[in-house]
Amino acid sequence: MKASDARVAVLVENQYQELELWYPVLRLREAGATPVIVGPATNEVYASKLGYPAVANVAIGDVTPEHFDAVVIPGGFSPEYLRRNPAMVEFVKKSVADEKPVAAICHAGWLLATAEVVAGKRATSVATIRDDVRHAGATWVDEPVVLDGKLLTAQLPNDLPAFMAGVLEFLDQAEPADRPDLPATQPSPAHYTRPAVLRSRAAGPGSANYRAYAELA
DSSP: OOGGGOEEEEEOOTTBOHHHHHHHHHHHHHTTOEEEEEESOSSSEEEBTTSOEEEOSEEGGGOOGGGOSEEEEOOBTHHHHHTTOHHHHHHHHHHHHTTOOEEEEGGGHHHHHHTTOOTTOEEOOOGGGHHHHHHTTOEEOOSSEEEETTEEEEOSGGGHHHHHHHHHHHHHHSOOOOOOOOOOOOOOOSOOSSOEEEEEEESSTTOSOEEEEEEEO
């Protein structure tokens, strides 16, 4: 297929790294592809590490890997929240099982480890989580971008140009596939008028389990 015909899931949660989400989204749009920001819910705002807000186009519970041609997982600290969500973990696991291209950068290796999809693979990540990636069974490689089959991993925001070049090459080489229509989507523009502030709340009355959430200042 042509990259311009592709639909790509970009996963979002709180404390995502700004460049690692918006660079892929905007680069995919520039190439004519359809990036779809997928989050836990569409009625929430997600704060980046510096307070840049994002809104999910669709909720993870409303889509499956069959809706997409590839998956991009941004880093920052959002993968720590993504890996706590069973639906996100299962989405990544099934995407790999279905041999869809999966691209993960920086701390996104946390989600790959929890999804148990890196065993026996060559992979990289930000150096601070290399032990996590190794303990998940991967051969960690100190290179900016590493490709093993349809798993593409990268280390840092500076590596985004090569990372996205690999994603676009994946899409150009992929076979066209029938995809179900997406559910209704919410817009997620790459601009804002107010920063998002990260807060936390108890999961329920009297609960000691707290969940992060964001709201516009």
